[in-house]
Amino acid sequence: MEQERLATAAPAKAAADVDAETRRAVLGALGCGCVACAAAYASDRENPIDSLLAMGVEASRAKNERFARVMRGGMQDYEALDEVHTFKEELFANVRPGDAVVEIGIGGGPNLQYYGPHAKRVVAVEPNLAFDTFASDEAQATGTNLEVREGVAERLPFPDGSVDVVVGTMVLCSVTSVAASLAEVRRVLKPGGRYLFSEHTRAPDGWNLLATAQTVASPLQLALANGCHLRRDPLPDITARFGAAHVRARSFVLGNTGRGPPWPPHFLLAPHVVGVATKA
Secondary structure (H helix, E strand, O other), X not given: OHHHHHHHHHHHHHHHOOOHHHHHHHXXXXXXXXXXXXXXXXXXXXXXXXHHHHHHHHHHHHHHHHHHHHHHHHOHHHHOOHHHHHHHHHHHOOOOOOOEEEEEOXXXXXXXXXXXXXXXXXXXXXXXXXXXXXHHHHHHHHOOOEEEEEOEOOEOOXXXXXXXXXXXXXXXXXXXXXXXXXXXXXXXXXXXXXXXXXXXXXXXXXXXXXXXXHHHHHHHHHHHOOOOOOOOOOHHHHHHHHOHHXXXXXXXXXXXXXXXXXXXXXXXXXXXXXXXXXXX
């Protein structure tokens, strides 16, 4: 009986040790029922758990690669907006010559063009390394000294007080914990260090049509955009972490002409907050 319990526990523990993303992929493979999945399972009957885990890892990798391609192509029209170009130029003017810069969630590297000659080196922390090729190509095109490390905002791989500037654009919408991410940002910054942020937010008061559209689209956005929340508002968290006296920010709606709702590309992301928080 004890041997039976141990035999049952072993595969259960193996499955539990796999990260959440892989477990989801494994469950998807089990639920698929297609011939390819059945064949893969049958080909390794002696160790079905290993076979399923391998399928899950491959599915997770394919998902990350697909997301990287879609994001790089799908956000080009957003990055091409004059308003976006203008506020990013203003934001990145806060990077000074010789600054050591960390960018969280660099994606395909759309911000690299704004660093210019100021940042001596940019270290990117990116959870999806499928973006690495795109970011490296952009670094070469812009002449940026870039290093990409795998990681997440909630656990930045840097010592306390070691970074001059932390950059995060379109990041806090999809982190697991906004509070933990901001705590890490503040931890790694030197005294006087700066956190440059640009985030899409929930629709402001009075924008009822846009607010409704965000609410309706949120479940699909969460599913297709790697956990992106359309209705977050990170500014109160940023202010609480750094102190109101040390945060300069402005909120606005892209494409707002005063003649009705904005309909720029990705209009669900039109509400923005952009600013700089300084570590006292």
